[in-house]
Amino acid sequence: MAFEEEKKFFESYIREKNLKWSEQRMQILEIFLRNKKHLTADELYRMVKEKFPSVGYSTIYRTLKLLCDCGICSELRLDDGTIRFEHLYRHKHHDHLICLKCGRMVEVVDPEIEKLQERLAKKEGFILERHILLMYGLCPKCQSK
Amino acid sequence: MAFEEEKKFFESYIREKNLKWSEQRMQILEIFLRNKKHLTADELYRMVKEKFPSVGYSTIYRTLKLLCDCGICSELRLDDGTIRFEHLYRHKHHDHLICLKCGRMVEVVDPEIEKLQERLAKKEGFILERHILLMYGLCPKCQSK
DNA sequence: TCCATATTGATATTGAATTTCATTTTCATG
DNA sequence: CATGAAAATGAAATTCAATATCAATATGGA
Incomplete structure (x- = not known):
C-alpha cells in the first residue's frame, strides 16, 4: 500500500x-x-x-x-x-492563502517575509520560535463568479 | 468619565x-x-x-x-x-508578537511584510482581504529567566 | 404616560473535544 | 504457541465555552 x-x-x-x-x-x-x-x-x-x-x-x-x-x-x-x-511530514514550513468564498487553501512561503519577521522580533527583543500567517482573500476562480 | x-x-x-x-x-x-x-x-x-x-x-x-x-x-x-x-478603535492594523512563557503580547507592524504579502497573494492570483500574523517566541524578560 | 420592542440574567442547551471504563488487543516473555 | 501485564478501543458520560430560551424589566418614540 x-x-x-x-x-x-x-x-x-x-x-x-x-x-x-x-x-x-x-x-x-x-x-x-x-x-x-x-x-x-x-x-x-x-x-x-x-x-x-x-x-x-x-x-x-x-x-x-x-x-x-x-x-x-x-x-x-x-x-x-x-x-x-x-x-507536515516532509512538508517544510509554509503559510496559507485561504479563499473566503470556497475555502480553498494554498500553501506558500516567502523567505523574505520570514526574514523580516525575524528582524521585527529582534527589534522588540523577542526570540522567535514559530509563527502563523493566514492570509484571507478571494482565489482566482471565486473572483470571476 | x-x-x-x-x-x-x-x-x-x-x-x-x-x-x-x-x-x-x-x-x-x-x-x-x-x-x-x-x-x-x-x-x-x-x-x-x-x-x-x-x-x-x-x-x-x-x-x-x-x-x-x-x-x-x-x-x-x-x-x-x-x-x-x-x-481596534483608532488602532490601525497590527500583527502580534506573543511570549510563549508569560503570554505578553506586543503589537507590531512592518509595512514591508504587508507589501510582500500582497505580492505573494498576487502571485497565486488571490485578492487579499485581511491576514493574521501571530509570532510566538520568548520576550526579553523571559529569556533571562 | 403608554406601550411596542429590545435587553437582561437565570437557566437550559449546544457541540466539539475529552474522559471514563469495561472489554479487547498487543506483544514481550516463558 | 500460551500467558498476562499494559495499552487501545468504542460507547457513553462529561466538560466547557459559547449560544439560545424565556419571563421579567428597561428603553424610548408617540
Whole structure:
C-alpha cells in the first residue's frame, strides 16, 4: 500500500514511546494522508468510518494527537474557529492563502517575509520560535463568479 | 468619565441599528477599554462582575459581539484555542508578537511584510482581504529567566 | 404616560473535544 | 504457541465555552 515511509515513521514513534501498534492507527494515518485537503477531525472521522464502521470518535482524536506529537501533522486554527489538520511530514514550513468564498487553501512561503519577521522580533527583543500567517482573500476562480 | 469618544461612537452605532442604549453595555465598553491587555470573555466578565455583580455572562458575549460588529474590538484566536478581544478603535492594523512563557503580547507592524504579502497573494492570483500574523517566541524578560 | 420592542440574567442547551471504563488487543516473555 | 501485564478501543458520560430560551424589566418614540 501507499505511504510506507510515513507508516514506518509512525510505527517507530509508537514503539519509542512504548505504545502499541494498532490497525485503527494505521488506517487513520493512511486515510489522513490519502487526502490532500486540510481535514477537520469530523471529516476524517466520517472518512475512516466508511472503511471502518466500528471506529470511535475518540480514537480519531487520540490518533490525531499522536500524529501531531510526532510531527506528521499539525493543527491549523482558522479564523472561523474550525480546526483543520494539515500534513507536515516532509512538508517544510509554509503559510496559507485561504479563499473566503470556497475555502480553498494554498500553501506558500516567502523567505523574505520570514526574514523580516525575524528582524521585527529582534527589534522588540523577542526570540522567535514559530509563527502563523493566514492570509484571507478571494482565489482566482471565486473572483470571476 | 473616560472614553467619551468611543462611547459616543458605540451609542450612534446602537441607534443606527435600532437597538437600545443600556447601562450594562456602557459599563462593559468602559471596563473593556480601561484594560490595556487583550482580555478573554471570561476575564472581562469577572471584571465587570466586580462593579456590576448582577451582570450575566450572556450580556458580556452579546456586547462583545456588538463591539466587534461596530469595529471597536476584534477577536483574536490564539494558537492554544483561547479567544482574546483586542482594542481596534483608532488602532490601525497590527500583527502580534506573543511570549510563549508569560503570554505578553506586543503589537507590531512592518509595512514591508504587508507589501510582500500582497505580492505573494498576487502571485497565486488571490485578492487579499485581511491576514493574521501571530509570532510566538520568548520576550526579553523571559529569556533571562 | 403608554406601550411596542429590545435587553437582561437565570437557566437550559449546544457541540466539539475529552474522559471514563469495561472489554479487547498487543506483544514481550516463558 | 500460551500467558498476562499494559495499552487501545468504542460507547457513553462529561466538560466547557459559547449560544439560545424565556419571563421579567428597561428603553424610548408617540
